[in-house]
Amino acid sequence: MATLSATVDELIEAYGPHLSFEPPGGFANRGAVDRRVETHCCFCGQQCGVKLLVKDEKVVGVEPWEEFPFNRGKLCPKGVKRYLQNNHRDRLLHPLVRTGRGFARIPWDEALDLVAERFERLQRAHGRDSVAVLSGASLTNEKAYLMGKFARLAVGTRHIDYNGRLCMVAAGAANLKAFGIDRAANPWADIAATDLILVVGANVSECSPITTDYIWRARDRGARLIVIDPRLTPIARTSDLYLPVRPGRDSALMNAILHEVVRLGGVDHEFIAQHTSGFEELQRTIAHYAPESVAQEVGIPARRIVEAAQMWVQAPRTMLLHARGIEHHTKGVENVLSCINLVLATGKIGKPGCGYATITGQGNGQGAREQGQRCNQLPGARDVENPQHRAVVAERWGVPESRIPAKGASAPEIIEMSHRGEIRGLLSMCFNPLVSLPDASFTRAALERLDFYVAIDFFLSETARHADLVLPGSLQEEDEGTVTNVEGRVLRLRKAVEPPGEARPDWQIICDLARRFGAGEHFAFSGPAAVFDELRRLSAGAVADYSGITYDKIDRQMGVFWPCPDDDHPGTPRLFEGGRFAHADGRARFHAVEYRPPAEEVDAEYPIILTTGRVVSQFLSGTQTRRIGPLVAHQPEPFVEMHPRLAAKLDVADGDRVRVVSRRGVLVLTAQVVATIRPDTVFIPYHWPGERSANRLTLRAYDPIAKIPEFKVSAVRIEKIAAHAGRTGALPRFAAAEASEP
């Protein structure tokens, strides 16, 4: 029943995206402000400190917060203009119910009753697990905790998962396997203090711009930089060594670098003997990965692989950083493990200026993966399938253990199950899967099959357009709470203004809904501070131990790194000091990884590799940043980036319109011909919906462990669209998709 109830144009007219360029009242009338609220950016996992300027109870601007130690006032353009999301004409101000023609206002009480009534009806008819909850990693720790508890105790479904499934899960699963804990091993200050930085699949300058500063501070001291990426990104341009890897070959390349490190005698045998297990098997595996034997497959001359190994061995201290470039793969976990193997085999971890981190992407990418809103996880990063963990949580929640449902489906699986009709009801918060999941046409069909879909959000995202009921929640600056940044540093978000209209803080919506599901006794919170108090106590003794963290301590210390197990504990900026890892025996684990090809290889029909990613001026599915005028002006439309050699073969010139065709769909885009990408690969940024959605081309292939999609490798062909009118060539198979709604 969830097909659109109005045309896309009508929905855009009513709910946007429209562009905001100026503070309320315009720049000319901004004048002196009433207060400056020290808080953090609402976008990526760096969580830069920023002061929001408030006048007449409206957010009117931004001032750098130079005292905050992580970013010292530095910001990317998103951080500078993020304030324009407030006072936005698209802001959802009232609960909305679907009508035959668009949406109509509905009172809060009726809206909340409707959710409980429709979910309970579905659950009576089709079982408790016929409804699902999809949550987000931009939510505070408090909200993430509430969402997990709400799904399990109030709704009573096993199916709760979050959009971190598209972000951190491959790194998280690999870290857990190797180290027994899922957190950046080092504080970012260690990047500035190292001798060699190896960046693997991370477009640092565009996706985590503040990290650029740490890298340059190291280079100012003489550190060297190696970048592995199919695209010559801004941070790669000045690197000491650049390895333009063919998309999907990362584990083979990392195995080859380690092979060469072993040959050079760069292995730390003492560290391996004392602090690890599994090296013998790894050694047998990597014996087959001599640089010259993998060079053709990985697309890099053997001598450059050797050079990377030499630089790694020569550097006393190293920092290996990776991100979605190696994680968005059907072997995302294996790619990450192949990086960790290099770090462990050389003993380069757990020391000042020496270690390893994944660059977490989403605002609370770290914290939101610890508080129990993942399908396989309970608060404190506990395992929902571990009987002891279940018992502890049940006891502290005051419920029988049987009340906690078993492991549920991951976010992509929830969409697949919705498509199959196994899931019939959905509640989502801050997740826009229609733009962010692969194979967007399939996602849309899945949404259309739902019997009842309720979306909690601040703007009507493309996904929320399909909802039966829309509940206006809060923007980041309209509520209190904590987030945990890329380093594992827990930070405070401070409320700058109240939610407008009838919009409400998300935590209140969830608690009110819980009461309607008859679970009110477990949701009697007076506010975010009370939720934090429960979650930190519940995390005591778990891996992600927040029990010694308080709002006051965060204020005093400008953040607290977990684990922080008691009131007097200052927090733990650096993990694994002295070679002590989080597995029960204190040892880290090597995992031998055999390279295997991506799910979809290029062939004669689809001969070009497509890889997708981001641009600096947009954030993820764009629900916020596609409404901020100055950011949209930087990059109004997606494009397809291709090398001049490929362009010449296709007879395409810079600025030409081309058709990019995959087995899933077709997009018409403008070609950007640049010599800064591999000639066998094209790139499309994915922030846009509908006919501009890169995810109409990507495929539903997932990592078997982490269930992260393979966004970084699809096979496509590209057809030039003739400049003259009346071209009659064969239409692509998916031409129909072009005419359908965004």
Add this chain to the structure above:
Amino acid sequence: MIHDLFIDANRCIGCRACVEACSECPSHGGQSMIHLDFLDRTQTVQTAPTVCMHCVDPSCAAVCPADAIKIDDNGVVMTAMPERCIGCGNCSLACPFGVPQLHVEIDLMMKCDLCYDRTSAGLKPMCATVCPSGALYYGTRDEIEDLRRTRATNTFAFGDAAVSTRNHLMAPAGTASIHIHDGAGHSGRGLSRAEQQLGEALC
């Protein structure tokens, strides 16, 4: 005490945080006084922020027929006085660095005035405060040369014309002065090491 700006285009990542931050300065009314250029996007991701160099003897002021461009006691070359500027564009043509931008719709030249309202109050300019790569830095020459391996220079030769400026470019150690030629006899820029290594990719 107003310090100087130091520009290291080599570090620039093209994010435009500087441009956006400049527009947020209370006296700029949403208008950025600086710009960011892609040098040749077809060939490279190299970008460069363009802020006023604040010449010691500014040609923009010298060629202004309306005497609209003033230099203050600190040597800051101010943006054109709105009541005087006639929008002729002489300053844009005369500036060797390509800084002043003529806003035809309001017949006014606007350019960076070193965030005068902030710097005169002891604050850093918005652009250099937010720059995430350190391509823009505000402080003293001693401070930046202590932090970095590059060296600051503020003398330039445009052909035979010598220009010295208040602001500095960061250049490799040993660069006393930066010589800018008209391009004749040059076959374009060299490739960076990474750009050469991309050329070696096996496809």
